[in-house]
Amino acid sequence: MSLKNLLSAAAVSVALLSAPVALALEPAAMVQILSVIDDRQRNGGDYKAHIYLEQKEKDKTDNVREGFVYRRDADDKLMILFSKPKTEAGKGYLRLDKNLWSYDPNVGKWERRTERERIAGTDSRRADFDESRLAEEFDPTYEGEAKLGKYTAHKLNLKVKPNIDVAYPVVKLWVDKDTNNILKREEYALSGRLMRTALYPRWKKVFSESKGADVWYPEEIRFYDEVEKANSTIVLIKSVDLRSLEANLFTKAWLESKSR
């Protein structure tokens, strides 16, 4: 073997041996990815989304709801108000000072709920509609690259930071390498059991005047209950409006007025 060939072989060997190392992301790079994901979805100003929820449960007829999500990220405020069907119209959730309240116009009563409970009994949760806080809440580790259909994704394992309460302490995230869109999310219980899988097949962007940049949102999220395999929920975000909302919108009185 000539010296040239020997050098070439050595170079290839070094390249092959060092390939996994090269692929792995540094912690700072992973946090950067999470920060980008969070930032791309954040508006900074107000946010209003028209949502559609379709819930499938075993031995039950499918349940469909429509409603609106209102957010004021600067004040950490959130409201979910259902508008359809008639039986659900006026029901809603309001997050105030880290408390989640639910309102049922049929009984005219507010109930304090846990922040991490299901929204309207579906597989979705408050956090799915709220501001993304992945970088703030989780510590990532890199699990390599993974193929999801035609997409190549970074597979991150997120573990909740100490003293932060979340519904699922371990999350596996598939992030599109090219766009930084989340493609898939698996959520695990404390025991390590897979509880819920979420797929994000479509992402859309809308220009925000207040932010001066695009705000990205998942147009469709498919939640699969991994404990009760037959249960699933589809969330469609039909439209997003980033104009300023009424000043007094995030109040119990405002939500109550909508059901009268």
Next chain:
Amino acid sequence: MFQLFLIAFRNLGTHRRRTLLLGGAIAGVTALLVILMGLSQGMEETMLRSATTLGTGHVNVAGFYKITSGQAAPVVTAYPKILELVRKEVPELDYAVQRGRGWAKLVSEKTSSQVGVGGIDVKDEPGFRQVLQVRSGSMDDLAQPNTVLIFEKQAKRLEVKVGDIVTIAAPTMRGTNNTVDVRVAAIAADVGMMSDFNVYVPSQTLRALYQLRDDSTGAIFLYLKDLKQMAQVQARVRQLLTDAGYTLMDNDPRAFWFKFDVVNREEWTGQKLDITNWEDEMSFITWTLKALNGLTGILTFVLLVIIGVGIMNTLWIAIRERTREIGTLRAIGMQRTRVMVMFLFEAMTLGALGTLAGAIIGFVVCVAVDAAHVGVPEAAAMFIMSDRLHLVVNAGSVLGAMVFITGCTTLISLIPSFLAARLKPVTAMHHIG
């Protein structure tokens, strides 16, 4: 007086058909009352036995712990200290156990259901074995970690048998989801409503699910030597814990899960104890008992009115028939009061004999039904916490029913008796009846 009683007794014998008819009606009412009382007392006894074993003590030291104002968990922290205090200061105590409380999703391969999860130390719970009949598996296996005791109907619904693995999923006190896989160690016979939504796991398994410390539990169940001391013990435990520096919730006579709304609405955080008794914890079922007692009361009242009208009418006819006799008795010197007493005695004798016959019939029916172990429909079994009809005849209650009905018949006969006594001897003797 005895002569008057004798006259009354003979009069009843003379008018045999009338006596049999009225006496039969009184006996019927008494028998019905005795049976309904037997049913009500039987239900109460069954419910008390099942409920105080499966879901509540005679007196409970329970409570809520709130990490944030919006998240309440049915948890009592540092329970050994409380238990020690109660054991020292409550001599009426027979024994005490701790029981974890939870609400979780029980998931099998086929389906799932929401259940109340009780965390027990089966070795410390002798009452458990007395109330529950294990259909398959062994209750002793419940001492092993990660096992579960379910009931027949649940096993059917979940399509599982002993040895199968099911998952219990629930959020912890901080709202983080957790699961635990448990093996079905025993399947017990249904005990009405309690078995519809309750399963039992070892205490340690429940603590692992909810990430609780070893000295945390759901409630301390206190069992008393004499149930009659319940109210005073409850008041004393309340005072005792207040004096010891614990914060107590206001008395709210409802089952603990009805209180989440109220507790979650309140701003406080930390620990608040709640002292309840078995009637509070079973208030969602005891309404059936109250309804049955109410129904018994209404039924008895209606029947008594019918009988009262019958007695009044019959005595009226008797007086009319015997007006000349009354006139003669009055003419030979019988006082008005004695005439009245004579008719009263007649009604009283009829009442006493009728109720006696009715009580005997009712007693026999109760004993026979109880001995026959008659099954009850599923809907009824749910409320009485037993799939068998259990009737209990209490001698005091039967005697009370007899006295009550006899008293009513006697009181009702006062009006015609008084009218008979008021007749003038001359008018009475000239009466053409």
